[in-house]
Amino acid sequence: MSRTVYVNGEYLPEGEAKVSIFDRGFLMADGVYEVTSVLDGKLVDFDGHAIRLERSLNELDMRAPVTKDELLNIHRELVAKNDVVDGGVYLQITRGAPADRDFVYPDPDETPCTVVLFTQSKPGITESPAAKNGIKVISIEDQRWGRRDIKTVQLLYPSMGKMMAKAAGCDDAWLVEDGYVTEGTSNNAYIVKDGKIITRQLSKDILHGITRAAVLRFAAEAQMEVEERLFTIEEAQQADEAFITSATMFVCPVVEIDGAQIGGGAPGSIAPRLREIYLDEARKAAI
Template identity: 50%
Template sequence: MSRVAYVNGVYRPHREATVHVEDRGFQFADGVYEVWSVFDGRMADFDGHMTRLHRSLNELRIDIPMTRDALTRVLKETIRRNRVRNGIVYLQVTRGTARRDHPFPAPGTPPSVVVTSKSIPFSRSQAQAAKGVAVVTYPDIRWGRCDIKTVGLLPNVLAKQAARDKGAYEAWMVDEMGLITEGSSTNAWIVDQDGKLRTRDTQANILRGITRAAIMDLVKAEGIELDERPFSVDEAKQAKEAFFTAAGAFVMPAISIDGVRIGDGKPGPITTKLRERYLEAARRDAV
């Protein structure tokens, strides 16, 4: 079956779905996006992603394109038309189409809305998590508002490709002080030598990950000690466990960083427990 995309009010065959050449998302990366994991045809962490979407739009002064209920119907219909049981649904909202000029277009210019959905075998993620994956480090060269989930992802693309070039799954970005900020498309975590779970706080220039927030709720429920504090590359390499979180990766164990083995080179007990608990909760609460 061919895929289907929603573009500005119309469902189209994926291969025919287009936006205008002067869409500001295309010409200026002037837009935002969200990605929901789909379990059994339902979206995980729905409210968190929707809340962050509205925050990102407000921060960039892009008009909210439709009501929450209407957008929810579009997301669900796109999932249904693509017959996705397990996978993702992707939403992108840009400032719209207007003659190319840096300032905002005239008030009332309608935002552009694109929604796509695709199946991803859950077994693939499970197999990767069972073995763990490799991470490399990369300089963080992003702009100063990484808390907004914009489509301006060129530094992330370069970091992700650097990881691929070295046979790794993910790149953890490092600031000018030698501290890890986050992954190219994930939030970074370690269990340090003292046994404390650590991840960078959201007052820093990092994305407020929705999966990250869900994990923090689970950490509290499990009684695991958490320290929201930056860690250096050396601390990460000396950690007992390391992992990263994201809508597509869930909780993914990192068993090496820059070729240095983490712990015993296998997914650790805290990482494994949090992945299991997260998947249980995500499936249970999906909408």
């Protein structure tokens, strides 16, 4: 069954959706994106994603082509048109399609941004086997550009990282720079030692995860100790637990890093508890 998608003000069957070959997202990776989860037909953490989207646009000197309220209406309309119960809504905004390819930014008064949204239906997303059994990760050198705090569409190296993990018989990769873990290919990374949750502090080196912010807030409310600092792969391998967070994986345990089992190779108690709390609170606050 064909999905209904949104392209520059129009709701279209996905087979009829078109974007110019001169679009800077296609030619220059000159664009930003967000993915908002859908649970029970409602949007999770929409406000957080909208605020981060605005920041990403500002950091790239791009005008916001639609308002927050307009974006919310588009998200809801797509969820309804596609009968999405559980899944997500992908949003991408690029600097648009000028008349020809050029490194220089086009005049925004003459070249409007391109706005694309589509849904992905994922029934049973909260019952993922990975969340129950945990995932295995490898470590790789972080070779991305320096502004990882901007959620751009420059995802080639993260894709390469996932393929490296797959070739190694694992599920994902943790990226390492100057000896320290930055984050996962598409998620934030954490370890747990002696009951303390440890994760890298916010900076331009990592994405400011919306799920990360929520999970750390819920952890603090549950009287869990959190320390935001650098950690190494070696420290992670000696941890009691490890886990990741993202908008699509929520909270997911990590049970092996570079072949070393974490916590005996099975999820511990903290990551599953945080996942339970997050999903409960996310459903309550979804709109």
